[in-house]
Structures are given as C-alpha cells and as structure tokens.
Amino acid sequence: MAFIDFSDAALQALPTPLTQPAETLDAMERRIVALARGDGLASLKPHRKRGWFLRLILGPTPPSAMLANEQLEALRRLAVRAWHHGYTLPVSALKEARQAGYSEAKIGAVIDTIGRNRAPFRSIAA
Template sequence: MAFVNFADAAPAALPIAHSAIFAMRRPEAVEPYVAPPQVAPLDALERRVIELARGDGMETLNPRRKRSWLARLILGPQAPSPVLANERLEALRRLAVQAWHHGYTLPASALHEARKAGWDERQIGAVIDMIGRLQPPVRRLAA
C-alpha cells in the first residue's frame, strides 16, 4: 500500500494559497509503511503435539488414579501417562484432543483453558483449522 502526499498539490488547487493551514511546517521525508513480519502461529513442536493428540481418546483428559497393589498384581504395571510435562503444551494437547473429537463445536471451557495457558485467538484458530484440514471429509450414505 502506498502513501500519496496531497499536501504539495493542495496550495495550487485552492484559490487562497497562503492560508494558515499551509503555513505549517511539512515533514521533509515521509517514511514508507513497512508491514511487520508475519510469524507462523504454530512452530514444528506444537504441530507435532497436535498430530500426536489425534490418537488420544477423551479418557486421557480425565485425571489418572493410581492402581492399588492388588490391581498392579493382577493387571500389571500402569501404562505411562499421556500428560505432557510442559503446561503450555499440555493445554495445547487437551485442546487438540477435544478438537479431534468434537470438530468445530468445541466446548467453551476448552477455549478458556487454552487462553488461560497463554494461547491467543490466532493460535487457537490455527489449531482448529489445522485439525479441520487434516480430518477426512465426511462420507454420507445415500438415504
């Protein structure tokens, strides 16, 4: 987008060229507008967390209980937890799990939790759009 300086043409077009409006000092050089560099909303690690969340079920969002000694004796050791150690990435994983299962109809609590963890609206939208693009199209049977 370019800036057009009409101040030079205005005194010649008006009948009163020496008014107080044009007596003000004009800047000698107008700096062109430079757009800020576009930053990708999600980096490679965050995109990988979203892809890994595809295989997680909704039960991974519930808090885990420790097995009793009898359950460990019968069922064996407990499986490793899917919860991530980084709180910000864990909030992203929780948002991605819900987006994989609910699509664009996410609960408001999921969006609030992601905002509380430090994700802004642009990044949340990028997560939901990425998941929407990666999901296969829905095939409907003819009725």
C-alpha cells in the first residue's frame, strides 16, 4: 500500500491569519454566550403577562430573560439556538444575527465557541 503525503497541499489550502483575520468575541459577548447556555428554547418566545387568576394561583409573572440591548439580544438568541441545535442552526437565526449587525466572521466565532464547549454526543447504547 502506498502512502501519499498531503501535508503540503493542506497547508496551501488553509487560510492564513494574514489573509483572513480571525474575529474574536469581546468580554461582554463571551459573557452573553455563557449565560445563554442555561436558557431554554422557551426563552425565545415573546413574554406574556399572566392574568389575574393565574397570578392569584401561581404568583407574580417571572422576569423576562430578554436583554434591553437589541444587538446583544440577537446574540443571546443566536447563542441559545446554537447551544440547543449545535451546528445545525435554522437559517432564520443566522439571518436575524446578520440583521442585528453581526458579521459572518463574528457569527462563526460564536458558533465555533459553542461547538468547542458543547458536550459531545453520547449514543443511547453507550
């Protein structure tokens, strides 16, 4: 069996840091990504107030998980979906983040950060 060395071809195919600058997340964005880990998909739905009867039985309406800053809220929504769906995000999540002003590189950095920190997939048989 023959061995073919593809290491030279792989180095030429990979982008260098000089040609494509890597986008990094600042401290606030990293904090929002970390906080989004504990949020469920239900936090993406609009917040409804409870009626008087439900307030009587269940107590006051809990605070909303939404952020006041619209751009950071779009980042939180993207991060929540990425924590739950991994790399198979819906196109609407990417479109919403782009409309909020995030570049493709910043969106990729968020998704890659979450992908590295996510628990690996476990099979049922193991």
